[in-house]
Each structure stands twice: as structure tokens, then as C-alpha cells.
Amino acid sequence: MIGRMLSVELLKIRRKLLWMLAALGPVGVIGLQAVNYGLRYDYLMKLYGDSPWEGLLQQVGSLMLPALFIGLALVASMSAGIEHQAGAWKQLLALPVTRLQVFGGKVMLSLLLLLASCTLLLLLTLGMGLLLGFDPQVPWAEIVRQSYLPYLAALPFIALQSWLSIVMANQALPLTVGTLGMVLSMFSLLMPAWMPWGWPDRAVRSADALQAAGSGLALGVLVLLIGYAHFARKDVS
Amino acid sequence: MKMMKQASGSWLLETKGLTKKLGGKAVVRDVDLRIGEGDIYGFLGPNGAGKTTTIRMLLGLAKPTRGGVTVFGKSLAANRMEILRHVGSLVEYPSYYGHLTGTENLEVIRRLLDVPKERIAEALSIVRLEKDAGRAVKGYSLGMKQRLGIAAALLGNPRLLILDEPTNGLDPAGIQEMRELIKSLPGQRGVTILLSSHLLSEVELMATKVGIIRSGSLIYQDSIASLKARTAGRIRFSVSEPEDAWKRLLELGFEAERDQSRLTVGGAADRTVASIVAELVRRGHSVYRVEEERSSLESVFLEMTGTGGSL
Structure with a gap:
């Protein structure tokens, strides 16, 4: 059933540019880094001395987080927006599917698209490092960690944005919340450890990256459960 | 109900x-x-x-x-x-x-x-x-x-x-x-x-x-x-010399109503309609139209819903 819901969601985003949006984030981040390295290659190479890969990851990480925050809000909004636009909630929920399957299908679509973004970023980072002639001894663990831990740490926001975008026909509020989240996340260094807006950043650079990702996963599941409980009780108009 | x-x-x-x-x-x-x-x-x-x-x-x-x-x-x-x-x-x-x-x-x-x-x-x-x-x-x-x-x-x-x-x-x-x-x-x-x-x-x-x-x-x-x-189909007759025709129908015991040149009879069965027409023709009236009054179905609805025009 999970597979069927996902296949339906993927069918619905045909010709909808959602895949392009998912690619736009990583391409933009790496594009900007290409400019960055093009302009100040010597400076950056000297700065990071004998660990150029680490330097590249640090540079990419600083741009990736805002892109992730705004990207997840846009993806959640667009995937729910397909139903709002079509006036299809009533049709969907009058079919023999459970509300959990419908809610889950939407969340899975967003998770899948964002996972594709993170994977694309990983590949592009790798490609850029190799093109710049960095040591072919690629620090795999670091690259994989940086690509996917922030994704896990951002799960509460994916859950929140999915929930808001699904239950509200007007996407202005969900997108405002998403944008504010992105702005807030930029001040992560000033945040106490318990604030979730700082977790994706902590998942990139701090020693307790795993803990940040784990917290994100746990809180994300909780927000999903709350969102689902709300959606399940809601009357559909 | x-x-x-x-x-x-x-x-x-x-x-x-x-x-x-x-x-x-x-x-x-x-x-x-x-x-x-x-x-x-x-x-x-x-x-x-x-x-x-x-x-x-x-x-x-x-x-x-x-x-x-x-x-x-x-x-x-x-x-x-x-x-x-x-x-x-x-x-x-x-x-x-x-x-x-x-x-x-x-x-x-x-x-x-x-x-x-x-x-x-x-x-x-x-x-x-x-x-x-x-x-x-x-x-x-x-x-x-x-x-x-x-x-x-x-x-x-x-x-x-x-x-x-x-x-x-x-x-x-x-x-x-x-x-x-x-x-x-x-x-x-x-x-x-x-x-x-x-x-x-x-x-x-x-x-x-x-x-x-x-x-x-x-x-x-x-x-x-x-x-x-429930609408008890009313039948409407358009005839020549309606005044005469109306009186004749009343004499015969039909509960006819007259409105200018039209006569209407409530709750008329097929056989009643046939005998009214036969009687009118026999008396030399020209029968122009015999119609069932369909608007009465609408009026039953309007009574029920208390709205005008559409339900």
C-alpha cells in the first residue's frame, strides 16, 4: 500500500517541475561555490591548507542549510498544493484509502524529493572537489555525514511544513512559517542546544552531529504524529 | 412523512x-x-x-x-x-x-x-x-x-x-x-x-x-x-362561449372554476376528462385546448420549501 501511494504521488507530479525544484537547490549551492572558488581559489586553498575537502564541505554546508530550509517548505507546499489546486481532497478521501495513507503519501513524496536533493548535493560536491584537483583520497564518511545528517535533523520542519500545507488551502501561512524558519536557522550559533532550528547546523559542524540528527528524527516523528492526528479528525471541505 | x-x-x-x-x-x-x-x-x-x-x-x-x-x-x-x-x-x-x-x-x-x-x-x-x-x-x-x-x-x-x-x-x-x-x-x-x-x-x-x-x-x-x-392534476379547458360551458359543467356536477375563457377542473380522472370534452362538443362549444396544469407541482414544492422560483 505504501508503494501504491507513492506511485500515485509520483504520477501526480508529472510535468509539475517538482523534480526540477528539488535539483535547483543543490545546483544553486554548488554553482555559488564554483563562483566562490573561481574568484578566491588561492585564498581558500591557503586557508584550508592540507585539508581542502574539509574546507569545501564547510563552504558548501554554510549555503546548504538555508537552501534546505526554504526548499523543504516549497516542496511541502507544492506537493500539497497539487491537491488544493485540483480540489481533490474530497475525491481522494472518498476513495477506499485511509487518511494515514493519504497523509503518509504526501509526507513520503516530500521526503523522497528532499532525499534526492541531498544525494544530488553529495554527488555535485564530490564532482567539484575532484574537478578542483583535490586529493583523490575522498573523505567519504564526512561527505555522507554532511549530506544526510542535516536532512534527518530537519525532519521536524519537513513534518511541520507538510502538516501546515496539507491542512491549509491558502499556502501563504505555511510559506511564511517556512521562510521565518530559514531566517531563524541562520542564527543557529546563538541558539541553545534545545532549539530545533539550530539542529541542522549542528548536524553539519558540531561534534554532537549524530545527537542533533537523532533529536531531529525523534521530534520529526512526534510532529508527524500530531499532524496526522489533526488531519485524521478534520472535516474535508 | x-x-x-x-x-x-x-x-x-x-x-x-x-x-x-x-x-x-x-x-x-x-x-x-x-x-x-x-x-x-x-x-x-x-x-x-x-x-x-x-x-x-x-x-x-x-x-x-x-x-x-x-x-x-x-x-x-x-x-x-x-x-x-x-x-x-x-x-x-x-x-x-x-x-x-x-x-x-x-x-x-x-x-x-x-x-x-x-x-x-x-x-x-x-x-x-x-x-x-x-x-x-x-x-x-x-x-x-x-x-x-x-x-x-x-x-x-x-x-x-x-x-x-x-x-x-x-x-x-x-x-x-x-x-x-x-x-x-x-x-x-x-x-x-x-x-x-x-x-x-x-x-x-x-x-x-x-x-x-x-x-x-x-x-x-x-x-x-x-x-x-399530491398535486392532483388540474385539467384546463380553453373553449368558445366559456360562460355557457362553465354553467353546464356546474349543472352536471363538475367542480369547475372559470377564469376568463378558461375552465379548470381539479383532480379529474381520464374518464371524467373524456366525458367533459364529449359534453362540451355535444353542446356546440369549440374545444381549443385541453391541458394539464403542470405548475401545480412546482407550487407544492414552493409551499414545502418556502422559497420562490428555484428550490
Whole structure:
């Protein structure tokens, strides 16, 4: 059933540019880094001395987080927006599917698209490092960690944005919340450890990256459960 | 409220005391719908009377504040999935993914219903959309979108079809087409249909049974024939020398009324009409027209719903 819901969601985003949006984030981040390295290659190479890969990851990480925050809000909004636009909630929920399957299908679509973004970023980072002639001894663990831990740490926001975008026909509020989240996340260094807006950043650079990702996963599941409980009780108009 | 003789539990769809309160106000109050197998049930009421809210509850889209829905002899609350597998619906306006083609729109629903792929072609042919099935739906006319909505509702081979205002916004040709389509379904496919409308004339031509809702309460429910019987068809005669003719009819004991050149007789059976005509002709009157007064059916509705013009 999970597979069927996902296949339906993927069918619905045909010709909808959602895949392009998912690619736009990583391409933009790496594009900007290409400019960055093009302009100040010597400076950056000297700065990071004998660990150029680490330097590249640090540079990419600083741009990736805002892109992730705004990207997840846009993806959640667009995937729910397909139903709002079509006036299809009533049709969907009058079919023999459970509300959990419908809610889950939407969340899975967003998770899948964002996972594709993170994977694309990983590949592009790798490609850029190799093109710049960095040591072919690629620090795999670091690259994989940086690509996917922030994704896990951002799960509460994916859950929140999915929930808001699904239950509200007007996407202005969900997108405002998403944008504010992105702005807030930029001040992560000033945040106490318990604030979730700082977790994706902590998942990139701090020693307790795993803990940040784990917290994100746990809180994300909780927000999903709350969102689902709300959606399940809601009357559909 | 008169009820048809049918044992309780044998209805295809039945509601008991169905009530929905929104913000403390009951928009649907103690509605007891009874729909038998093979009926085309016309669900009538003015706009805002609670038709769509009732239909939402029949489909599990909204939860009743009180009361329950039984479909195919089972409680909807406890058997939602099983029941919805055999129910097709089109609520208010058609749902469609504009960027997808007609076929892709049906494929979305087909995957959720898990029915064979051939059903798509069958449903498209029932609503005669085969030719346009490959086009993006955003380019469809409203009538075509509505037909696609019907095709989607038919995809799972439903036993019960719930159509909320299916002719809303269609042009006369579209309305005619939709009417023919709906009328043909029970005969061909054994489908029971619940059809809502705010227009009596609309439902009158299709329905075998009607329910009338006003301000959230069901105020009438019976066969369309009994409703017509309540109007006790008045027959109107246009004749020459109406004054003379009228007096003659009164002499003969007919309760005729005169309005200028027209005479009307209430509750006249076929035989009575025939003998009145024969008498008038024998007396040398020219009989120009003999008509049944159809407006009286509308007036019964207007009395019931307390609205003018449309229901």
C-alpha cells in the first residue's frame, strides 16, 4: 500500500517541475561555490591548507542549510498544493484509502524529493572537489555525514511544513512559517542546544552531529504524529 | 412523512437521526434518508439547506455530530473502507489535476482503487471522452470535466453513485447529455444513484424517488409518483362561449372554476376528462385546448420549501 501511494504521488507530479525544484537547490549551492572558488581559489586553498575537502564541505554546508530550509517548505507546499489546486481532497478521501495513507503519501513524496536533493548535493560536491584537483583520497564518511545528517535533523520542519500545507488551502501561512524558519536557522550559533532550528547546523559542524540528527528524527516523528492526528479528525471541505 | 413499505435493514442506504452542528448551529438535523436498491433518489433543497453537508457525511468526509449512516446494511463509521470501495462520488464540483491528461487523472484513481487497467477505457467510453483522453484536463470544457468526474466515479464499478449537483454550471446541451447519462446508468449497470439538486425540474426528469431538505431537516421523502399524485392534476379547458360551458359543467356536477375563457377542473380522472370534452362538443362549444396544469407541482414544492422560483 505504501508503494501504491507513492506511485500515485509520483504520477501526480508529472510535468509539475517538482523534480526540477528539488535539483535547483543543490545546483544553486554548488554553482555559488564554483563562483566562490573561481574568484578566491588561492585564498581558500591557503586557508584550508592540507585539508581542502574539509574546507569545501564547510563552504558548501554554510549555503546548504538555508537552501534546505526554504526548499523543504516549497516542496511541502507544492506537493500539497497539487491537491488544493485540483480540489481533490474530497475525491481522494472518498476513495477506499485511509487518511494515514493519504497523509503518509504526501509526507513520503516530500521526503523522497528532499532525499534526492541531498544525494544530488553529495554527488555535485564530490564532482567539484575532484574537478578542483583535490586529493583523490575522498573523505567519504564526512561527505555522507554532511549530506544526510542535516536532512534527518530537519525532519521536524519537513513534518511541520507538510502538516501546515496539507491542512491549509491558502499556502501563504505555511510559506511564511517556512521562510521565518530559514531566517531563524541562520542564527543557529546563538541558539541553545534545545532549539530545533539550530539542529541542522549542528548536524553539519558540531561534534554532537549524530545527537542533533537523532533529536531531529525523534521530534520529526512526534510532529508527524500530531499532524496526522489533526488531519485524521478534520472535516474535508 | 410517508414511508414506503419496506422492512428496516433492507435499504441500500439509510441514515438515522443524522445531525451535523457547525459552530453550535445544526446545519443538518435528524435526517432519515432511505434509499432502496435501483432507486434514482433526487435529493432536493434550496442552496444552503444542508445537501452537501449531508452528502459529505454519507462519504465519511465529515463526521456526524449525532446519528449514523448505514450503507449496504453496514455502519459507515465501522466499515468505511469496505463501503467506499463500492461507492462512486462527485461532490459539488469535479476534482481534476489540470496538468495531467484525462487518462492520467483516471489512472491516479485506478491505482488507489486497485482495479484492472481496462476499467479506464470502459469508464471513458461510458462518458464518451475517448477522443480527448490524451489531452491535459485544464483544456477541457466544464462539461467535459464534469464527465471526467463521472468517469472517475464509475471507475470502481460502484453499486452506489453519489452525485452532488452534477449539472451545475453546464449549458443546456451539457445538462441534457448528463441527464441521459444518469438515466441510463441504473438500467445498464444496476447502479443506485443519489442525486442532489436545487432545481425541481432537474430531478423530476430523472428521479424515481425524492427527498426534500429545508433548513437542515428532511421535510418530504417518497416516490416521485406520490409527489405528483399530491398535486392532483388540474385539467384546463380553453373553449368558445366559456360562460355557457362553465354553467353546464356546474349543472352536471363538475367542480369547475372559470377564469376568463378558461375552465379548470381539479383532480379529474381520464374518464371524467373524456366525458367533459364529449359534453362540451355535444353542446356546440369549440374545444381549443385541453391541458394539464403542470405548475401545480412546482407550487407544492414552493409551499414545502418556502422559497420562490428555484428550490
